[in-house]
Amino acid sequence: MQQQTPIVVVGAGTMGTTLARLMATRAMPVTVLDIDGTRLAHCREALAADETLSSRVGFAQDWSSVGAASAMIESVTEDLALKRRVLAEAERHLPATALIMTNTSGLSIDALGEEMAHPERFVGAHFFNPADLIPAVELVPGQLTHDATVAQACQLLRQLGKRPAVLKRCVPGFVANRIQHALMRECLALLEQGVVEPQALDDIVRYSIGVRLAINGPLRQRDLNGLDTHLNIARYLYAELEDRHTPSPLLETHVSEGRLGRKSGRGFFEWPQESAEAQPQQERELLRRMLTLLDEESAS
Ligand SMILES: NC(=O)c1ccc[n+]([C@@H]2O[C@H](COP(=O)([O-])OP(=O)(O)OC[C@H]3O[C@@H](n4cnc5c(N)ncnc54)[C@H](O)[C@@H]3O)[C@@H](O)[C@H]2O)c1
16 A cells, blocks of 8 residues: 555545544544535635645545545445445546445445446445444455455554454444444333433443443453353343344424424433534543553553
8 A cells, every 4th residue: 555645535424524534533634524614614724724734635526636545435425325426436547456445324336336347356444333433444345355455454444543343244224323322222122111201311321231342342241250050040031132123203203393402402411502512522522531541451
């Protein structure tokens, strides 16, 4: 991988902006491409505070002003047909050796790559928001992805300071979103059944399993607890757990009433403007501190 050839990030939204920040922080030149000039302007504004960072980021509204690139990360809206079009167009403009990645949250890599001329150089690289801070990236090969592509993507991600975790095969939602949605299905069922209030539920998860999961992960944590104990509980509990195959009515109602969370001022909780605006920066600071602690722990 030639370091000085820019990486192209397609999509200047929430993820594209933090992907650009990640690369610029690691001194990798990056070009952000978005068809929407307003989104590009917001992205430029978000990176403008740091002159060194912003000098490493280029902006483009189409491929004609992109030039040579060693790799591309597609990070446009989560829509299969749109992503397919974007990938096909990228292939026409990128050199034959360029690595092509998608930041889809869980769409099939095979379906996304179906119209590509060279799907062997295409791989899922699922970052987490904010992409410049969260270390893990799920690397998801399709059936046609070459091993060399996965190795190339791993190398690039390590250069970016990430912890790539390779899946053996692609499943809908990959690993993280499957686990996140299984957790939320149960949380929503507990709220619907009137077992607990939102604040109490969040407190229980944050200050019990949440902190332990950050330290150990679910499987190591179970090893520490004892698998026999886990099995004993699983035997009587599974019949009680939520297993619906459609989204929870509570979630449907919240969304239809415009209770979308921080961005609309109301979700499970109220989000007055001041706390809604302050929250992303506060969370970034906490994340930095927690990740520093975890890094120190794993280095010792
Ligand atoms: N937001 C998250 O927490 C998160 C986390 C991990 C992965 N993802 C995934 O990352 C991708 C982007 O998500 P996001 O939250 O940044 O979305 P977003 O809506 O904030 O941004 C999407 C951007 O894509 C641009 N776009 C649409 N069509 C385009 C085209 N043809 N060419 C170039 N740009 C185009 C839009 O103008 C917009 O700026 C999605 O696949 C999403 O599932 C999101």
